[in-house]
Amino acid sequence: MKRTLPFVVPTALLLALPLLRIDARDYVLQVLTLLFLNIVLAQSYDMVGGTMGYINLGHIAFFGLGAYALGILYNAGVPFVPAVALAVLAVMAFAALISYPFFRLRGAYFALAAFGLVKLMEYVTINLNWLTGGSNGLKIDPANRTVPMYLVSLAVVVIVLLASWVISRSRLGLAMKSIREDEEVARDFGVPTRLVKTQALVVSSIFPAVMGAFYTWYINFIDPGQVFGLKIALTPVAMAMLGGSGLVIGPVVGAIVLYMAEEVIWTQFDELHGAMLGGVIVVVGLFMPGGLMRLRPLDALLGRLGWREDDR
Amino acid sequence: MLNKSCSLSRLGVAALALMASLLAWAIATPVQAQTEILIGGTIAQSGSLQGIVKPFGALGQAWVDDVNSRGGIYLSKLGRKLPVRMILYDDQSEPPTALKQYERLATVDKVHLFIGPFSSFVTNAAMQASIKHKIPFFMVEANDAVLFEENNNWRATGLAPAAWEYKRVAELYKRMGGASTFAVLSRDNLHERGAAQGFADEVKRQGFTVVYKEEAPKDIKDFSSIILAMKGKNPDVVLIEALPPPWNIGFLKQARELGLNPQDIVVGHTPIPVIKGMGESAENIVSSLYMFDGDTPDHLRFAKLCAAAGFEPWQYSESGIRYRAYRRIEDALERAGSLDADEIRIAMWTTGMTLFGEETMKHDHEGYGTDHPYPTQVKGGKHVSLWPLEKGAATHQYKMGKW
Amino acid sequence: MDLAILVQLLINGILLGGVYAMAAVGLSLIFGVSGVLNLAHGEFLMLSGFFVYVVYDRLGLNPFLAVALVAPCFFVVGYLFEMGLIRPLALRKEHVRLASATLVTLGVALIVEDATSFASLGGSFEKSVDIFVPTLVLGTVFLPSLKLVIFAVVLALIAALFLFLKYTYIGLAVQAVTQNRRGAVLNGVNTFRINAIAFGIGTFMAAAAGGFEVIHSAVAPDIGLPLTLKYLSIIVMGGLGSFAGVALGGVIIGLGEALVGFYNPAWGQTVAYLLLVAILLVRPKGLLGK
Known part of the structure; x- marks a missing residue:
């Protein structure tokens, strides 16, 4: 029980935050909402990217697709909750559909094809303007949904963390790790690699899909460049690697650290934000191959907490 | 065991401190009195x-x-x-x-x-x-x-609808006479689409014909096919509407290269890089600015x-x-x-x-x-105002395909 | 369709393919030798374009001369880039190395982009060299001379690279490393040095392409990453590490864009990525990949 305390206490506090009666409450909620969005994207990316070792640079495609599916369904008159459910199901179906052809690719080919998919989705969304509104964007009835969005994002963060934890201890998780270490050997030992890869991709697609759907609801007005953008595609990957790709705790830590670093940089410096962010990313790549949580002191802390994962 | 709970609480404290500092930082700026x-x-x-x-x-x-x-x-x-x-x-x-x-x-x-x-x-x-x-x-x-x-x-x-953006340009061509067919190309983006559509509607309202109207992707770099299709329609005036200078420069350089020679070229936004990059060829390009002489x-x-x-x-x-x-x-x-x-x-x-x-x-x-912009024309590497209308009509010169 | 138009479209497409292949060849060489997806490739292209502009603008040099002056300097840039930032990753596990290198090059891309936009603060962000090389006109067919030059340069560079790889010691070593890194090490090849040389040559090619970009079109700080993405699609489509594949991939995309773009500009841009995904689905290692 004690092991979960460091999760339960902050969650309870965060849950109570909307009750706070200060002027800046909504600003704080919005800052945290964006943080939560990043955590969810990084954590769910890492299911495939870290645990299974397939660097999925196209993870954001699920987010964008979820965002557009919700917008289209909602504007077509589907009530909100069923619309979210349908949007997520559509994304899961899409993930299942692409998993077979995409997982025939390995290594860099997989990463780049997935990246190309994001660009392809952006273009197709622009071109199908009868459906998506094209470059005019897609708008749903406007409203300020700061508080509900905050609560939803918090809930999704909790769920995605639980899901990562459950997966890392499950048969599926073990199979995913075996694929990362050596796919041929795993197959020879009877791991149904194709099925495992599909399952992993479908599970990892659920979370960005949910966040995408709610993102449309929150921002009210989306366009293809926004939801299929390069920056939003690459930062979650960098976050996961910063924290420690392949560890349950890694992406969430990476997301918090990088997002906070970004916040401080934006607010404290007038110039060269991008360069500073780039500097952080270079340092991570150069000096922390395993990410922050595999650094010795933090790793030792995890060990004492009984959280260390025997992952490599 | 002792060790374990110790670091547990330490982690808890760290999490709390993190959130507290976030809050503090968020509301740190002092509240202003009504002195400014x-x-x-x-x-x-x-x-x-x-x-x-x-x-x-x-x-x-x-x-x-x-x-x-x-x-x-x-x-x-x-x-x-x-x-x-x-x-x-x-x-x-x-x-x-x-x-x-x-x-x-x-x-x-x-x-x-x-x-x-x-x-x-x-x-x-x-x-x-x-x-x-x-x-x-x-x-x-x-x-x-x-x-x-x-x-x-x-x-x-203060702005008028995007569709008004080229109203005054269309009025100028009406006043000038001599051109009757128009080609309109816009970058496929929210604002540019609206402005280009407005221009197309306005020239039609003035009694001209729009022979070519298309949107091109916002990150397109090769315009050769578009220019070829445009040449096939033989327009008197070509208007391109795009905000980023590289888009405009790319189109203009390729149009010059592939021999697109309309009577006049309107480039909605012609900031310095466009003029510098085109040099002599920018001469007499019509543009629009939110200012006149x-x-x-x-x-x-x-x-x-x-x-x-x-x-x-x-x-x-x-x-x-x-x-x-x-x-x-x-x-x-x-x-x-x-x-x-x-x-x-x-x-x-x-x-x-x-x-x-x-x-x-x-x-x-x-x-x-x-509020909507005024037509200008590039002369000697600078924008020269073509407004008010009478003065503009006297100043304006057709480019006549001279690159 | 009118035959004249079809001929013109085919010419446009092939020449465009040459423009693409020029920068993509360098990226392919870098990947083939070092196994690194260099996300900063397009930034070096952009940066070189800026330097060419500065040399042309401030020193009043002929822009082509400026390219000849600037591009070789980027050999050094690439060489040092490998030494300083890529070499330290060499001993990591395969997929960790791919990930680390992706991060490092992404970070460098962000830094270069932002620093360039910072450096040009006050001036305009976009640079373009004002020069016009008259077009060759044969009957109804327009042959843009500049693109012809680029095409010839690409062919020459690919041929030179081919000869270099086949007949020089370093070239053979590069090939050996591409084919089997461990075997090459065992045979006494200094793989670090070979990696650095590959980065140098690759970056030099990007710089040359950047020179043409600023002459033929314009450069701006933010063009890097999107271009890198396009070049990456081309080399993946052709088969990672295969130079002929790069040329083929470039020409296929160029033709696709030209032909589809004539009827529908929107889908003309999309076709590159459609082709990428479609080709990989049929051939998971690209057209000419092994």
Whole structure:
């Protein structure tokens, strides 16, 4: 029980935050909402990217697709909750559909094809303007949904963390790790690699899909460049690697650290934000191959907490 | 065991400290007394839009310095002049960031008035804070119909609808005579689409024919197929509407290379890089700017502010819109005479001020203004105003396919 | 369709393919030798374009001369880039190395982009060299001379690279490393040095392409990453590490864009990524990949 305390206490506090009666409450909620969005994207990316070792640079495609599916369904008159459910199901179906052809690719080919998919989705969304509104964007009835969005994002963060934890201890998780270490050997030992890869991709697609759907609801007005953008595609990957790709705790830590670093940089410096962010990313790549949580002191802390994962 | 619970609590404390410091940092800025007029907004200093608007932070500061050098803005109900302070954040060209930052401006910085960001997408997100906190919002470079769909009294703008952008250019061709078929190409993006459609509608209304109309992707680099298709239609006038200079330069260089030689070429936005990159070939290209020749106080002051910000008015075509926004804000605050949100809002909606000596700013019931750009022509590497119409018609020369 | 138009479209497409292949060849060489997806490739292209502009603008040099002056300097840039930032990753596990290198090059891309936009503050962000090389007109067919030059240069560079790889010691070593890194090490090849040389040559090619970009079109700080993405698609489509594949991939995309773009500009841009995905689905290692 004690092991979960460091999760339960902050969650309870965060849950109570909307009750706070200060002027800046909504600003704080919005800052945290964006943080939560990043955590969810990084954590769910890492299911495939870290645990299974397939660097999925196209993870954001699920987010964008979820965002557009919700917008289209909602504007077509589907009530909100069923619309979210349908949007997520559509994304899961899409993930299942692409998993077979995409997982025939390995290594860099997989990463780049997935990246190309994001660009392809952006273009197709622009071109199908009868459906998506094209470059005019897609708008749903406007409203300020700061508080509900905050609560939803918090809930999704909790769920995605639980899901990562459950997966890392499950048969599926073990199979995913075996694929990362050596796919041929795993197959020879009877791991149904194709099925495992599909399952992993479908599970990892659920979370960005949910966040995408709610993102449309929150921002009210989306366009293809926004939801299929390069920056939003690459930062979650960098976050996961910063924290420690392949560890349950890694992406969430990476997301918090990088997002906070970004916040401080934006607010404290007038110039060269991008360069500073780039500097952080270079340092991570150069000096922390395993990410922050595999650094010795933090790793030792995890060990004492009984959280260390025997992952490599 | 002891060790374990110790680090547990340490982690818990760390988490708490993290959140507490986040809160503290979020609300750290001291609350302002009513000793200054606080205007808040965002302008892209990074991301995809920075190239078009980056120096407008400096322009805003130049305006603030100018106003304050005269003691500020007189608010009659307070009976004194208050200095102006402008807080501008970088919205990274992204709507969620803008949403967050306008919320910060409303609740932490407690601004009296919002000045809008660049582009309709970012504005749309930013406006949420205005509605919620009932803070007047002056939209600057945003005039797409989608922003006017909802009934929102807290926003006002000086700009006319995007579709008006080439009204005066079309009038000029009507007045000139000699050209009758038009080709219209726009970048496939919210604003550019609207403006190009407006031009096509306007030339049709003037009795001309549109022989080619197309949108090209926003990151296209090779225009050869488009130019080939355009050549097949043999238009008298070619209009291209795109904000980023590389898009315009790419089209023009390839059009020259592939022998597209219309009587006239209209390039909606022709800032310095376009003129420099095209050199002699830029000669006689028609363009549009939010300013025309003159020496009214507005002309002089606008030039002065731009100089203080480190550029010339015609280098950044959107700077004229910014200037108008500052003037409208001054005017609204003076007429409101106080920092009461409702009074500022009403003053913003009921305008009748004259700018640049000739045009009277008006505001319609939907919230649109009347501001739209004037035709110019590149001569000797500079924009020469083609307005007023009579003077413009006398000055304008057809390019006649001369590259 | 009119035959003249079809001929013109085919010419446009093939020449466009040459423009694409020029920068993509360098990226392919870098990947083939070092196994690194260099996300900063397009930034070096952009940066070189800026330097060419500065040399042309400030020193009044002929822009082509400026390219000849600037591009070789980027050999050094690439060489040092590998030494300083890529070499330290060499001993990591395969997929960790791919990930780390992706991060490092992404970070460098962000830094270069932002620093360039910072450096040009006050001036305009976009640069373009004003020069016009008259077009060759044969009957109804327009042959843009500049693109012809680029095409010839690409062919020459690919041929030179081919000869270099086949007949020089370093070239053979590069090939050996591409085919089997461990075997090459065992045979006494200094793989570090070979990696650095590959980065140098690759970056030099990007710089040359950047020179043409600023002459033929314009450069701006933010063009890097999107271009890198396009070049990456081309080399993946052709088969990673295969130079002929790069040329083929470039020409296929060029033709696709030209032909589809004539009827529908929107889908003309999309076709590159459609082709990428479609080709990989049929051939998981690209057209000419092994």
